[in-house]
Amino acid sequence: MNRLGVGGWAILVVAALFFGTPLVLTAAFSFWEGGDRYGFEVYGLLWNSPKLFEAMALSVELSIATVAALIVLMVPAVICMNLFAPKLRPLFEFIATLPFVVPAIALVAGLSALITGPEWLIGTPFYLVIPYFFIALPYAYRSIDVGLRSIDLATLTEAGQSLGANLGQIILMVVLPSLRSALVGSALLTLAVVFGEFTFANVLLFHTYSVYINEIGQHEVTAAAALSAASFLLTWIAMLGVLIAGGGKTGPSGVR
Amino acid sequence: MKAPIAWLFIGAFLLVSAIFLVAPTAMLAVQAVIGDDGLTLEYVQTLGSYRYVKAFEHSLYLSVLSATVGVIAGALIAFAMLKPGAPRWLRSVVTSFAAVAANFAGVPLAFAFISTVGTLGLLTSMLKHIGVDLYAMGFSLFSIPGLTLVYSYFQIPLMVIIIIPAFEAMQPAWREAAENLGATGGQYWRMVGLPVLAPSLLSGWILLFGSAFSAYATAYALTSGNISLVTTEISAVLSGNVSSEPQVGAALSVGMIVVMVLVLAASQMLARRASRWTVKQ
Numbered sequence: 396m397n398r399l400g401v402g403g404w405a406i407l408v409v410a411a412l413f414f415g416t417p418l419v420l421t422a423a424f425s426f427w428e429g430g431d432r433y434g435f436e437v438y439g440l441l442w443n444s445p446k447l448f449e450a451m452a453l454s455v456e457l458s459i460a461t462v463a464a465l466i467v468l469m470v471p472a473v474i475c476m477n478l479f480a481p482k483l484r485p486l487f488e489f490i491a492t493l494p495f496v497v498p499a500i501a502l503v504a505g506l507s508a509l510i511t512g513p514e515w516l517i518g519t520p521f522y523l524v525i526p527y528f529f530i531a532l533p534y535a536y537r538s539i540d541v542g543l544r545s546i547d548l549a550t551l552t553e554a555g556q557s558l559g560a561n562l563g564q565i566i567l568m569v570v571l572p573s574l575r576s577a578l579v580g581s582a583l584l585t586l587a588v589v590f591g592e593f594t595f596a597n598v599l600l601f602h603t604y605s606v607y608i609n610e611i612g613q614h615e616v617t618a619a620a621a622l623s624a625a626s627f628l629l630t631w632i633a634m635l636g637v638l639i640a641g642g643g644k645t646g647p648s649g650v651r
Numbered sequence: 652m653k654a655p656i657a658w659l660f661i662g663a664f665l666l667v668s669a670i671f672l673v674a675p676t677a678m679l680a681v682q683a684v685i686g687d688d689g690l691t692l693e694y695v696q697t698l699g700s701y702r703y704v705k706a707f708e709h710s711l712y713l714s715v716l717s718a719t720v721g722v723i724a725g726a727l728i729a730f731a732m733l734k735p736g737a738p739r740w741l742r743s744v745v746t747s748f749a750a751v752a753a754n755f756a757g758v759p760l761a762f763a764f765i766s767t768v769g770t771l772g773l774l775t776s777m778l779k780h781i782g783v784d785l786y787a788m789g790f791s792l793f794s795i796p797g798l799t800l801v802y803s804y805f806q807i808p809l810m811v812i813i814i815i816p817a818f819e820a821m822q823p824a825w826r827e828a829a830e831n832l833g834a835t836g837g838q839y840w841r842m843v844g845l846p847v848l849a850p851s852l853l854s855g856w857i858l859l860f861g862s863a864f865s866a867y868a869t870a871y872a873l874t875s876g877n878i879s880l881v882t883t884e885i886s887a888v889l890s891g892n893v894s895s896e897p898q899v900g901a902a903l904s905v906g907m908i909v910v911m912v913l914v915l916a917a918s919q920m921l922a923r924r925a926s927r928w929t930v931k932q
Contacts, residue, residue, distance in 0.1 A: 399734050403737065410807075417764055420773040421763040424773050468667060472665075474660075479657045490665075494672070497904075498867070499865065500867045501907050503889065508675070508901065510671070562654055594867045598886055598889050605757055612765070617766075620762055623760070631751045634747065635747070
């Protein structure tokens with residue numbers, strides 16, 4: 396412990412203050428009722444706000460739908476690419492990198508310029524699942540691809556075939572179980588990121604959790620503080636899950 | 652092996668990506684140069700107007716500043732926690748907190764800082780009590796330095812996550828060799844440590860730059876028109892808050908993509924250089 400030295404401890408204490416202070420004070424601020432009064436007033440207000448619960452429910456539904464879209468649309472495609480069409484890898488890499496290069500606000504500009512109908516598609520909040528799919532794509536693709544490369548896919552497939560399994564059985568019983576930690580990790584990260592997403596929802600005018608926080612923050616700033624502290628806890632829970640699932644590896648994401 | 656179903660999966664994924672990701676991006680490039688009477692550079696030229704030059708300046712300045720703060724602070728924290736002799740628990744606490752904080756961004760982050768050092772914030776009023784008036788001293792949360800402070804909250808942890816592998820790849824043997832040859836700690840860092848870490852620090856800086864440059868939610872919730880950034884200017888065009896045509900939004904978006912492509916190209920060049928130092932195991 397002595398080799399950490401005064402300098403080492405000084406760095407860590409300053410960091411702990413910088414990162415701890417806003418969390419503690421945000422939680423404390425949510426109890427402020429003006430002047431010297433503190434209490435639970437704002438929590439009562441939030442508890443009786445149906446709009447909050449609607450917004451939360453929508454964000455939860457969108458997160459789950461996005462995870463489902465990744466599992467149905469991306470995971471099988473990446474597995475099949477690895478199995479049958481490794482030549483397409485550069486194309487997949489390009490698609491998975493594009494959402495990094497095209498900032499969310501630029502993608503939403505492009506989407507609203509190009510996709511102007513039909514109403515059943517763009518009129519429902521579930522339209523957001525499409526851009527959210529691409530927000531999650533870079534790190535979900537990365538972790539699935541790393542997971543697939545760490546197993547000997549070709550040998551496993553051949554072994555399965557020689558035992559008489561068909562493709563569906565091989566994917567379900569051999570490939571997916573060995574991808575479990577990659578799948579759970581990227582699902583939880585996606586849940587956390589989509590739950591807090593703001594850019595698309597705000598521009599496309601859908602009332603998600605983040606949009607609600609911003610709206611209520613304009614006149615009830617202590618309510619926004621309470622909800623912000625709650626989001627920190629939710630992010631923490633999701634990341635704990637990722638850490639447990641992935642054995643300590645998490646990547647950066649794209650809510651910003 | 653014939654597997655038509657496999658091609659169905661691959662095809663569906665590629666089709667969705669083409670329609671909703673590649674085509675909208677291409678649309679931006681087309682929209683930026685096509686006006687009512689065919690090809691025009693009119694919209695690209697509006698990027699040269701005072702308003703948008705300022706927005707790009709602010710965005711670049713904020714990204715450079717917050718990436719630099721993030722790299723320095725993040726590297727120092729990773730260095731301190733990975734020192735030999737640092738307690739084991741410290742490492743898992745810092746890594747797991749970094750994973751949370753790096754993903755705690757957007758609107759909640761903005762309101763956490765408003766509650767803390769906003770004009771009514773608790774820290775602001777506590778300091779005022781003991782005679783330190785932050786806002787009278789020229790500090791404002793709603794300024795570039797203020798935004799840098801807020802961005803540091805996700806930039807520093809992001810850097811900690813990125814840089815840990817680079818620190819871990821440094822062999823204790825290098826340090827011992829340097830010490831055997833009579834090098835001081837300072838000489839070791841100047842002549843061995845930093846040159847070895849440099850490519851990772853630089854590519855980390857570039858990633859942080861990108862994350863700040865494309866950040867929208869935090870800036871939107873904090874600035875609300877006080878400081879123009881490229882992202883908030885695009886959203887102002889999209890929501891019709893300014894009388895600009897949508898083509899201007901497209902031109903701004905293309906400008907952002909160009910910056911991001913340059914940044915990514917630079918980072919891949921550096922990654923190739925950095926791989927020289929990767930220890931093969």
